[in-house]
Amino acid sequence: MPNVLLKTEHLSRSFGGLQAVRDVSIAVEEGSFHSVIGPNGAGKTTFFNMISGAIKPSSGKVFFAGNEITGLPLHRMIHLGIGRAYQITSLFPSLSVAENVRLAAQARGRDTFKFWQHSDRFERYHERAQAALKLVGLRGVEQVLASALPHGDKRKLELALLLASEPRLLLLDEPTAGMAANQVPELIEIIQQLRQSGQHTIILVEHRMDVVMSISDQITVMHGGSVLAEGTPQAIAADPRVQQAYLGELYDDVLTQPHEVAHDTNS
Amino acid sequence: MQRLRPLLPLVAIGGLASLPFAFAADTTRFWQGVFIQIFILAIYALSYDLLMGYTGMISFGHALFFGAGGYTAAILLRQAEPPSMLIVIAAVIVVGATIGAAVGALSLRVSGVYFSMITLALAEIAFILFKADDPKLKPITGGEIGLQGIVVPAAIDATTYRLRFYFLTLACMVGLYYAARRLINSPTGRVFVAIRENEPRATALGYNTLHFKLLATAISSTIAALAGMLMVLYEKSASFEMLSVNLTIQALLMTIIGGIGTLIGPMLGAATIRLLDHGLKGEFMQALLPAWLRPDLVFGIVYVVLVLFFPAGLMGAIRKLRGKTSRSSVERLRQAMKPKAES
Ligand SMILES: Nc1ncnc2c1ncn2[C@@H]1O[C@H](COP(=O)(O)OP(=O)(O)OP(=O)(O)O)[C@@H](O)[C@H]1O
Ligand SMILES: [Mg+2]
Numbered sequence: 001m002p003n004v005l006l007k008t009e010h011l012s013r014s015f016g017g018l019q020a021v022r023d024v025s026i027a028v029e030e031g032s033f034h035s036v037i038g039p040n041g042a043g044k045t046t047f048f049n050m051i052s053g054a055i056k057p058s059s060g061k062v063f064f065a066g067n068e069i070t071g072l073p074l075h076r077m078i079h080l081g082i083g084r085a086y087q088i089t090s091l092f093p094s095l096s097v098a099e100n101v102r103l104a105a106q107a108r109g110r111d112t113f114k115f116w117q118h119s120d121r122f123e124r125y126h127e128r129a130q131a132a133l134k135l136v137g138l139r140g141v142e143q144v145l146a147s148a149l150p151h152g153d154k155r156k157l158e159l160a161l162l163l164a165s166e167p168r169l170l171l172l173d174e175p176t177a178g179m180a181a182n183q184v185p186e187l188i189e190i191i192q193q194l195r196q197s198g199q200h201t202i203i204l205v206e207h208r209m210d211v212v213m214s215i216s217d218q219i220t221v222m223h224g225g226s227v228l229a230e231g232t233p234q235a236i237a238a239d240p241r242v243q244q245a246y247l248g249e250l251y252d253d254v255l256t257q258p259h260e261v262a263h264d265t266n267s
Numbered sequence: 268m269q270r271l272r273p274l275l276p277l278v279a280i281g282g283l284a285s286l287p288f289a290f291a292a293d294t295t296r297f298w299q300g301v302f303i304q305i306f307i308l309a310i311y312a313l314s315y316d317l318l319m320g321y322t323g324m325i326s327f328g329h330a331l332f333f334g335a336g337g338y339t340a341a342i343l344l345r346q347a348e349p350p351s352m353l354i355v356i357a358a359v360i361v362v363g364a365t366i367g368a369a370v371g372a373l374s375l376r377v378s379g380v381y382f383s384m385i386t387l388a389l390a391e392i393a394f395i396l397f398k399a400d401d402p403k404l405k406p407i408t409g410g411e412i413g414l415q416g417i418v419v420p421a422a423i424d425a426t427t428y429r430l431r432f433y434f435l436t437l438a439c440m441v442g443l444y445y446a447a448r449r450l451i452n453s454p455t456g457r458v459f460v461a462i463r464e465n466e467p468r469a470t471a472l473g474y475n476t477l478h479f480k481l482l483a484t485a486i487s488s489t490i491a492a493l494a495g496m497l498m499v500l501y502e503k504s505a506s507f508e509m510l511s512v513n514l515t516i517q518a519l520l521m522t523i524i525g526g527i528g529t530l531i532g533p534m535l536g537a538a539t540i541r542l543l544d545h546g547l548k549g550e551f552m553q554a555l556l557p558a559w560l561r562p563d564l565v566f567g568i569v570y571v572v573l574v575l576f577f578p579a580g581l582m583g584a585i586r587k588l589r590g591k592t593s594r595s596s597v598e599r600l601r602q603a604m605k606p607k608a609e610s
Contacts, residue, residue, distance in 0.1 A: 054471070078473035090471075092464035094594065103461050106454055107473035115455040122454065165472060 005030040011060035020046040022225040038222035052084045053077040083167030093147035101129035104164035132164035152183040306436040312533035314490035315518035320528030322483040323463030327383045328390030334510035336492025341414040341505035359496045367488025371481040379606035398507040413506030526580025
C-alpha cells in the first residue's frame with residue numbers, strides 16, 4: 001500500500017471577505033505526480049502558500065509524512081522536505097547564477113554558521129548547485145547575475161533553486177509562467193525527467209491541459225476556492241461537471257495564456 | 268596590473284604604516300591625530316556597512332552602539348582601581364554584542380523603514396538618558412559634561428605615545444577589516460547577502476532569517492562599540508555626543524560616499540569626510556572662503572556633488588574605471604527601506 005506523503009484536511013483561507021480556498025482535502029501519494037488545475041483566481045497559489053508555510057490557513061490541517069505541520073514557519077518547511085518554485089520568479093537578483101543555487105544547497109547543510117571559512121571551501125554545495133543547474137539546462141551562465149538572465153532562464157533558475165534544496169515534495173506553481181511559447185517544451189521536458197527520476201513527489205499547477213493530462217497520476221480541479229473534481233486524467237476528462245465547467249464559464253480561462261497575478265507575493 | 272592586485276592591501280598597509288614618518292616634524296603629531304581619528308571612524312563605518320551594505324538593514328541608531336562602547340570603557344577606566352585593559356575590551360565586546368542583540372530583538376520583527384525608525388527611537392532614548400542632569404544618572408553618565416579625565420593605561424596613552432597609538436588603531440582597523448572580509452565571504456556572510464537580496468526567498472530556502480539578522484546586528488554593534496572604545500581612549504573623555512543622531516548620520520554619509528556594500532569604500536569615506544573637514548576648517552580655506560560660506564555648507568555641497576557624480580560612491584567610481592557596474596546608493600537605499608510584507 002503506497003504511503004500518503006501529503007494530506008490536507010478541510011483547508012480554508014479567506015482574505016477579508018474573500019474565501020480564496022474553501023475546504024480543500026487532498027491526499028498525495030509518495031512518488032506520485034499530482035496536478036492542480038483551475039482558472040485564474042481559483043485559489044491554487046493560496047493552496048500552495050498554505051502547504052509551504054508561506055501563509056497560515058484560516059482553518060484546516062496539513063500533514064506531511066504522517067506529521068501535522070499546519071502553521072509551522074516557512075523556514076522549517078524545506079528541512080522537513082517540502083520545497084516550492086514560485087509562480088512569480090523570486091531570486092537573489094544581484095548575485096550570480098551559481099551563488100543563487102549554492103545558497104539553496106547550503107541551506108540544507110550544517111555549515112551555515114561557519115563564519116570564518118570561505119564559502120568556496122565547501123565543495124559539496126558547489127557540486128550540488130552544479131548538478132541542479134545541469135538538471136535544468138543552465139550551464140555556461142554560472143557567473144552571470146540572476147537579474148541579467150532572460151526570463152526563460154530565470155524560470156529555469158527558479159526551478160534550480162528548488163532542486164538544489166533536494167526536497168521530497170516539489171510544489172511547482174506554473175513553472176512555465178510567462179515563458180515564450182518556444183521555450184515551454186524544454187521546461188516541460190525537464191519536469192518529465194524529474195518525474196521519471198522517481199526521486200520526488202510532485203504537485204504541479206499548470207494551465208496547459210495537454211501537459212497536465214499526459215503527465216499526471218492524479219488531478220485536482222479547483223474552482224472558486226473549492227475542489228470541483230478529483231481523479232485520474234481519464235476520470236477528469238470524462239467528468240461531466242468538469243466538462244460542463246470547462247465548456248462553460250471556465251472555457252476561456254483554460255484556453256487563454258496564463259498571466260501572472262500581481263497579488264501573488266510569496267511572502 | 269591584474270597580477271599585482273593581491274599586493275594592493277600590503278601596499279596600502281605599508282603606506283599607512285610609513286605615513287607618520289612622511290610629515291614634517293613640526294606637523295607630524297597633528298597629522299597622526301587626524302589619521303588616528305580616520306582609522307577609528309573607518310572601523311565605525313565598516314561596522315555600518317556590514318549591516319547596511321551586506322544585510323540590507325538601515326539602522327538609524329548606530330551611534331547607540333558606538334556610544335555604548337565608549338561609555339563602557341570610560342566608566343570602567345574611571346574606577347578608583349581600573350580593571351586591566353583586557354577586561355575593558357572584553358566588557359566592551361560583551362556590552363556591544365548584548366546591546367546589538369537587544370536592539371535587534373526589539374526591532375527585527377519589522378523590516379525596512381520600520382526597523383530604521385525603531386533603532387532611531389532606541390538611540391534617542393539612550394541619548395536623552397546620558398545627557399540628562401538627573402541626580403541618579405549623573406554620577407554614572409556625567410550628564411551634559413560627560414566623563415572627563417579618563418586615565419588610559421600609560422603604555423597606550425595617546426598623549427605620550429602618539430605614534431604607538433597610531434599603530435595600535437591602524438592594527439585594529441586592518442584586523443577588523445580582515446575579520447569583516449572573512450565574515451562576508453563565509454557561509455554565514457553569504458546568507459546576510461541573501462537576506463539583503465530577497466529575504467522571503469532566503470526564508471523559503473530554509474534560513475531562519477531572524478537569527479541571521481540578529482547575528483548581523485550583534486556583530487555590527489560589537490565592532491561599532493570597539494570603535495567607540497578607541498575614540499574614548501584617544502580623546503580621554505566620553506560625551507553624550509557619541510550617542511547623537513549626528514554620529515549615526517556620519518556613518519551613513521561615510522558609507523554612501525565610499526560605496527555601500529564594499530567594506531573598503533566606507534573606510535575611504537571616513538578618510539574623505541575627516542580630511543575634508545580638516546581642509547575646510549583649516550586656516551587656508553578659512554582665508555579663502557567668504558565668511559558666509561560656512562564649512563558645513565561647503566561640505567553639504569561637496570556631498571551632493573559626490574552623490575550626483577559618483578552615485579555608487581568612490582568604490583563605484585573605481586569599479587567603473589575597471590569596466591564594472593555597481594548599483595547606485597539611492598537604489599540600494601530604496602530597496603533596504605522598502606518594508607517587506609510580513610507573513
Ligand atoms: N494575499 C492576498 N490578499 C488578498 N487576496 C488574495 C491574496 N492572495 C490571493 N488572494 C485572492 O485569492 C484568490 C485566489 O488567488 P490565487 O492566487 O490563489 O489564485 P490562483 O488559482 O493561483 O490564480 P492564478 O492561476 O491566476 O495564479 C484571488 O481572488 C486573489 O485575489
Ligand atoms: Mg497562482
